[in-house]
Amino acid sequence: MKPARGAALVLVLWLIALLTAVIGAFALSARVEHMQQRVIGDDAIGQEYARAGLEYALHRLQPRASQPAWVADGRRYRWTFDTRRIDLTILDENGKINLNLADVSLLSAFLRAMGEAPDHAQQLAGAIVDWRDADSLKQPGGGAETPDYVAAGLPYGARNARFETMGELQRVLGMEADLYARIEPMLTLYSRQARPDPRFAAGPVLTALGLDAERLLAERERAAAADDAGLPAAALAGGSGTYSIESRATDERGRISVLRAVVRMGAAGTPGTAYTVLRWEQGMAAR
Numbered sequence: 001m002k003p004a005r006g007a008a009l010v011l012v013l014w015l016i017a018l019l020t021a022v023i024g025a026f027a028l029s030a031r032v033e034h035m036q037q038r039v040i041g042d043d044a045i046g047q048e049y050a051r052a053g054l055e056y057a058l059h060r061l062q063p064r065a066s067q068p069a070w071v072a073d074g075r076r077y078r079w080t081f082d083t084r085r086i087d088l089t090i091l092d093e094n095g096k097i098n099l100n101l102a103d104v105s106l107l108s109a110f111l112r113a114m115g116e117a118p119d120h121a122q123q124l125a126g127a128i129v130d131w132r133d134a135d136s137l138k139q140p141g142g143g144a145e146t147p148d149y150v151a152a153g154l155p156y157g158a159r160n161a162r163f164e165t166m167g168e169l170q171r172v173l174g175m176e177a178d179l180y181a182r183i184e185p186m187l188t189l190y191s192r193q194a195r196p197d198p199r200f201a202a203g204p205v206l207t208a209l210g211l212d213a214e215r216l217l218a219e220r221e222r223a224a225a226a227d228d229a230g231l232p233a234a235a236l237a238g239g240s241g242t243y244s245i246e247s248r249a250t251d252e253r254g255r256i257s258v259l260r261a262v263v264r265m266g267a268a269g270t271p272g273t274a275y276t277v278l279r280w281e282q283g284m285a286a287r
Contacts, residue, residue, distance in 0.1 A: 037254050046249055046257030047282050053079060053086035053186055053247030054259055058275060061090065061243070061265075072239045073200045073226045089246040092239040093262065096188035097202025097208070099163045104129050104139055106195065110208035114183055124174045124213070130157050131172050142175035163189055190278050199210065241265040248285065256285040 042124045056079055063069040070077055072092040079086045097110055107125035112118055119142075126143030136145050136158075146157025152173060156223050163169065166189060170180050196205050198216065206213035242264045262279035 007010045013249065014033070030194050043257065043284060045252060046255060047259065048088065049081065049084050049249035049251075050257045050259035050282065052081055053249060054245050054261060054263070055084075055274075056081070057090050057245050057247065058243075058263070061239070071224075072243050073220060074202065075220075082251070085250045087248045087250075091244045092180065092197065092200040093188045093191045093242040093244060094193060094197040094240040095202070096186050096191060096244075097196055097205060098188050098191045098194065099128065099166075099169065100132055100189060101194040103194065104141075106208055109210075110183070110186075110204060113204035113207040114179070115177070120174070122170070127158075127173050127175075128169070131160075131168075132162050133161050136160070149173055160284070165189075185210040188244075188262075190264070191240065197240070258283055258285045 024129050034073060051144045051241035057077070060067075060070040060077075061072060070090060072090040073095065074089060074091045077088045077090070079088060097106065097189065102110075104122075104125045107128055108118075111124055116124070123142030123144075126139030126141060127148075127266040129139050130143040130145050138148075144158060149157045154173070156171065159168070159171075166184060166187065169175060169184070169187070170177070188207055196209065198206055198209060198211055203211070203213040203217055206216055242262065244260070244262050247259045249259075251257075260279075260281045263277055265275050
């Protein structure tokens with residue numbers, strides 16, 4: 001009898017240990033799931049604040065008698081909404097270089113302004129134009145058509161059609177990842193002109209246009225400082241209506257929700273819509 005009792009006791013102890021492990025695993029799983037739901041919930045809330053920032057930026061771009069309009073030249077604005085700090089950067093798309101409209105000379109000058117050697121700048125500018133044009137003839141002074149891609153061991157050739165996405169630029173022969181990351185913020189597919197508007201352009205774009213970038217940027221900074229101080233400043237004529245907006249909403253714990261979008265003022269066939277989304281990216285920023 002005693003061995004049987006001993007075996008029963010061991011079995012009971014094993015059952016207790018097993019139940020303890022099962023309950024512990026369930027509790028841990030429930031805690032992890034709760035934390036995941038909390039993170040997802042916090043992220044969703046943060047994104048709504050970031051979207052509120054975008055909506056407010058579009059509102060402030062419109063001139064009103066009671067307050068001056070914000071300027072879409074890349075300067076940073078700050079807005080507090082329901083205890084959250086929201087940092088906003090707005091840039092008119094006309095201040096960027098349009099990949100589908102810019103000519104070889106402008107693209108080459110821009111790449112040189114970004115530090116590329118003249119020969120490589122000319123070749124890469126030609127390759128960009130060759131990618132989008134319909135013929136199979138290389139640009140004078142450099143470029144790349146399908147035979148050049150084959151010779152480089154790539155499984156594709158020049159598209160011979162307009163760029164449809166910005167990321168497509170990474171497939172152009174000669175484009176490197178680090179260069180793409182540096183030039184992408186100054187490029188667009190959404191403006192409607194072959195040459196950027198100097199009023200909104202970044203320094204390298206101004207240089208590519210043959211302008212005195214240092215002087216123009218200094219004047220822009222003085223205008224921004226006067227605006228921040230509430231002093232009267234020279235009015236900037238209205239923009240194109242298509243804007244890149246970055247909205248960064250920071251909560252009380254320092255978590256930053258980021259929304260980057262390209263939007264065009266006005267609806268595209270949808271009554272009641274204030275703007276049309278052309279590009280939309282959102283997520284959390286690393287602290």
